[in-house]
Amino acid sequence: MPVHYFELTEKKIGRDLLVDKFSDPACGAFVSFEGWVRNHHDNRPVSHLFYEAYSKLAINEASKILEQALVSYGINSAICIHRLGRLQIGDMAVWVGVNAAHRGAAFEACRFVIDEIKLRIPIWKKEYYLDSTKPLWVGSEVAG
Amino acid sequence: MKKSLVNKTIQLNYFSRFAELTKKTNEAWSTEAVTVQELWFELDAQYRFEQEMSSVRPAINHEFCDWQRVINDRDIISFIPPVSGG
Numbered sequence: 141m142p143v144h145y146f147e148l149t150e151k152k153i154g155r156d157l158l159v160d161k162f163s164d165p166a167c168g169a170f171v172s173f174e175g176w177v178r179n180h181h182d183n184r185p186v187s188h189l190f191y192e193a194y195s196k197l198a199i200n201e202a203s204k205i206l207e208q209a210l211v212s213y214g215i216n217s218a219i220c221i222h223r224l225g226r227l228q229i230g231d232m233a234v235w236v237g238v239n240a241a242h243r244g245a246a247f248e249a250c251r252f253v254i255d256e257i258k259l260r261i262p263i264w265k266k267e268y269y270l271d272s273t274k275p276l277w278v279g280s281e282v283a284g
Numbered sequence: 285m286k287k288s289l290v291n292k293t294i295q296l297n298y299f300s301r302f303a304e305l306t307k308k309t310n311e312a313w314s315t316e317a318v319t320v321q322e323l324w325f326e327l328d329a330q331y332r333f334e335q336e337m338s339s340v341r342p343a344i345n346h347e348f349c350d351w352q353r354v355i356n357d358r359d360i361i362s363f364i365p366p367v368s369g370g
Contacts, residue, residue: 141346146341175370177338183362186295191369192298192299194297194343194362194364197346197364199364201355222369222370233370234369251309254370257370258367258369259366259367262343262369263366263367263368263369263370264299264300264301264368265368265369266300277300277301277365277368279285279333279365279366279367279368280365280366
């Protein structure tokens with residue numbers, strides 16, 4: 141039976157435990173995406189990030205995205221986990237996994253989920269820099 | 285009685301840059317605004333968000349809504365600045 145799951149967490153994302161959830165004899169394909177914290181943005185050296193979310197709205201909207209992925213691509217399962225709080229360079233900020241009978245649907249659905257999560261989910265990233273630049277809420281274009 | 289004169293008390297939740305600007309994460313707000321768009325103009329005049337309305341999305345009771353959505357007493361309302369998850 142198709143399943144989907146979304147979670148916000150302040151704890152490190154453990155990919156091995158997540159991957160184990162996708163074991164299914166009917167599925168020949170598993171695709172995952174990991175978003176990691178980068179040490180630069182717009183030619184500025186990034187020291188760390190801080191993520192915050194509007195949790196209730198994020199969970200409601202993410203559920204719609206994952207449900208849409210299941211229906212549109214005919215995949216079996218989709219899971220997305222997003223970190224909150226302070227993250228260091230190299231930390232995993234987001235993890236998406238999907239499984240399906242065949243690889244085509246799995247690749248496309250995984251891409252769809254991460255693209256829509258980035259576009260629609262009320263999560264905000266504040267970047268802190270190693271130079272004298274003030275911290276910035278990414279997307280709002282005003283230093284704060 | 286004109287509909288616009290009906291006073292409502294709502295809860296506002298602020299996030300990200302809007303929370304920093306208002307220095308609040310939430311507040312009770314009394315308003316005669318009929319739609320969320322009217323409420324946005326009211327709040328923008330109060331707090332000067334310096335954010336194009338076209339880059340903001342309104343939400344009522346933990347769901348996105350359109351700008352013409354009518355406000356009811358005790359609604360929980362947020363204006364969502366540009367998101368940057370992932």
